[in-house]
Amino acid sequence: MDVVGRLLALLVVLLLGSGFRSSGILNGSRTQRLNAVAYYVALPALIFVSTFEQSIGALLSPALLVGLLVVLFATACLAWLVHRNRDSRARRSVAIVQSYHSNLGYLGLPLVAATFGPSVTAMASVVLGITTLTQLPMTILVLSTLNGTDVSIGRELRGLVTNPVLATLVVGLTVGSIGLAIPSPLTTGLEAVGSLALPVALLCVGASLEVDLPSVDVGATVTVVGLKIGWMPAFAWLVFSVLPVEPAAFTAAVVMLGTPTAVSTYVFASELGGDSEFASLNVFITTLSSVATLFVLITLVG
Template sequence: MDVLLRLLGMLAVLLVGTGLRSVGVLDSSRTGRLNAATYYVALPSLVFVATYDRSIAALLSGALVVAVLAALLATAGIAWVLHRNRPAARRSVAVVQSYHSNLGYLGLPLVAATFDPDVTALASVVLGVALLVQVPLTVAVLSVVNGADTSVVREASTLARNPVLIALVAGILIGAVGAPVPVAVASGLDRLGSLVLPLALLCVGASLRVDRAVADPGATGWVLALKLGCAPAIAWATLVGFGVDAATLTAGVVMLGTPTAVSTYVFATELGGDEAFASRNVFVTTVASVASLYVLIGLVG
């Protein structure tokens, strides 16, 4: 019941963000500042605090890396086959939204609020590995299918400057060498990290568009099934096959069972995808994930 109440509370904050945008409180400028505070301060703080006091052996699990890659790439491949006959702009969006998860703004904060620090540390690794794969893959799929012009060097440079990845690497390195972190610093970062969930939910809510007309419900249904069902199922099967412990299984399955990231709408807008279709899918998978994550958490928790 606690998990269900937490998920329903998250949905309520999301809808508050949507409502604040609709009445003009969270306009583009304020949402941008809120997003910057979340992306550059709160989320990196959470990642660093979750990893800085752990050994590399405790964090970098080969099974977890393989499970993340298997879930992302296999789901992308299945989506490619299922949507191969759709118009290019819609096909590209359907493929990327089937695997591209909202790991930073929903996944990791949810794990941190629901499970113990061991699971949160492993979830931070899932976030880092997935960022290195799903962002370049999404840009590549949208660019190739839609014939959009993009710079691989620019995207690689952007990824290298990602504050979440920098915080993850810093945490892993400090944990590897056993360098002490002052208690006051760790405590301050921990408090900043605790702000991720409310800030991120408001940002996501302010980005959701619920006024789009329903288009191609069949394609949206497949996106929903692949993102919330297929991806975590592949991760689960892979991790169980490796015989991992409960914390690793929980981190991998819950993180990869999160809804489609809002950033896919941004990528679709910039790289020739179907914007209205992308917006609708983000909203549908986000709302539906309340039920699917409740089931997943119950199964692994």
């Protein structure tokens, strides 16, 4: 029942965010400020407190790295095969990227931290780092190539280097590896700030959810949902059951890869010639559907 309560609370906060957007409480500028709090403050604090007592060697194993890459690239290839015959390149490109691009930062890591112990949360932080470094460039490449849009590779690489979430992960693992002592009042404060990551991020996601019913392509959307929150976590379960990873790594990887399509895919689709209305719909449907599928995943791995 504890898992049910957490996921119902997740759904309530999501719907609150959507309601606040509809009522004007969370307009564009306020949502941007809330996003900044989540992206630059709450999520980095959560990542640091989950990793600063862990060494890189204890968290990052070859098996974890290989497993994540296998699941990500296999799902991307399957998505390409499934969607390759769609008439619209703009819709095809979005369907492919939204079938594998997970919402790891705003939903995955905060949910893991609120549900599991410190060891799983630390592993989830590493999963976030590895997968982000892989799925983000791949999404930009797929969208820009299929839609024939120009993109500055240098700018995107600079964005990765200056990403506060990834930078904090590096700092936390470095501190843990060299055994640097952190004053307890500081860690207590960071833990308090990090605990805000889930509600703040969920409000941001909810405020970003939109759906345009006249543009619904049922077949395409059902396929995206099936691949993202059905196939991907199931395949991750299979892959990490075979690989020699610790239980904490298994749990973190399966739950993180079972998260819905990231809101950022809508932003990338809008900027790189994708079908933005289709992208928005898929984010909405996968996010709401994932409340049920994440319950099943968390129950099984828990």
